Amino acid sequence: MKQTLLDRLLGPLVGVLLGLLACIVPDRASAFCGAAARRLGPWLPHHRIGRANLRAAFPDKNKAWIEATLRDAWENLGRVTGEYVHLGQIWDFDIHAEQAGRITTDAATLALFDELRADNKPALVFAAHLGNWELPAIAGSAHGLGSAVVYRMPNNRAVAKRIEAIRKPLMGRLIRTRPEAVFEMAAALNQGLHLGMLVDQHFSRGVPIDFFGRQCWANPTIARLARQFDCPVIGTRAIRLPGNRFHVTATGPLDLPRDASGKIDVSAATQMMNSIIEGWIREHPGQWLWFHRRWRQNRPRRPDQAR
Template structure:
């Protein structure tokens, strides 16, 4: 009887999955499109106020608290709570800002004080150097600040770029997101089986390849992140081993009054083995060490809500 019940439950789940996916997809697409009709700053404030209230009631809040407590054992509970409030605030703002991606990037190097985007010291010079060196480059990013915005930086400076991304499971949401991202993000490459080959080919042609690298990757290599072992995606280091090219990190930090600061790291020197070839694990560790430094500067802007350590 129990086996029959479980079988019936599985069949019902399979039958309802397309229906629930369609419903959720319709809601998500409607929300994305509807948000575009409202002022982006007011919408970001509203979304942030909602996520600050709802977030602590969700299971991810418990994950975030455990992650922060382990990463910052010296912080008292009130400090942890303050960081978590900032995490939910940032997440709500990212959601609202996503619908306006094609309007947010307004960096003017000559008059950045009056614009939404400002460059960190030396950032513009670094972007120009990447553009003019005639080579491809590997650019890593993390879920810090607004992690969608870095993909807009390369086209803004005339860099040919290719961005690795993961498709949403719901087709309608995927189409809506691609419509928004396609405006000025360069070539978008989905995480399919042939993605590494396509990325390597892009690098060999002088394209600048970007990807987010700070989430758990079950088939990854071991790195130390905030003093604990975590699995990290080694794809960027493997591409560097295959196609020798510069490695940089890019981040967008959230500032007050709906403004952002873009920063490009100095070149990250890859770790090499005894034969002089790039060591995948060591280079992946070097990248994650840079990201840890970023997160320590702005812990309230990083996505602590996923199970980074398992």
């Protein structure tokens, strides 16, 4: 693919930005980028998308609440950006000194990680663009679980290489979203790995679900793999706390709906996972990525396409 002048400039610019952020301690990098995004975000076109999404999702909330929540969401996005180069430092969980670090969790989540590590089986893990959404991808590897993470590679090759260099030491096997990715996912599960992916954005080849009272199209990949492999499905999130700390929790294994044949019902299972995500967002609306066109309409689909 031929690179434009902007493409050629973007790689070095991102490299300089990441280099500068790496020179700042994590807390200050997070605070600086969060403050910048909180101030500049409302002037961007995506702010209108976020406002429309929030109004539809929370019709009972007033204008002041909507705008305050959007500013919180911009700040969260900025903080995720500032924290990116420091992910290895931010993940400092120590079961013997939990309150001393940035990462906290609960007994149920630790027990679930222990169970997944001991059963020698594959598992599927879903997450959302909530809090710092990069941290759940680190959790599995950090707790000794063989892990694979599905991710979307940036279009700019130079930027993609820099991002991959940050992720690779922390997140286990990396699987790029591309046509052959489904075969790589299946291979990872066949090898007993724990496969994670973000599932809360628009997916044009997806299945229709109800999300905040409106129809949208969701990624059914985890449900389809669960149907094929009949393995545990877990939800994870890393909620931002005051003082640049995070609370990481896991939900599951889910008792996914099944069809008359006893196999996982792909549409119903996808709905169940997204209903859980909706609940997470309702708890922390200022930590979700509202600036995405989540409720786009697709062309009508044949009934057999959801299988």
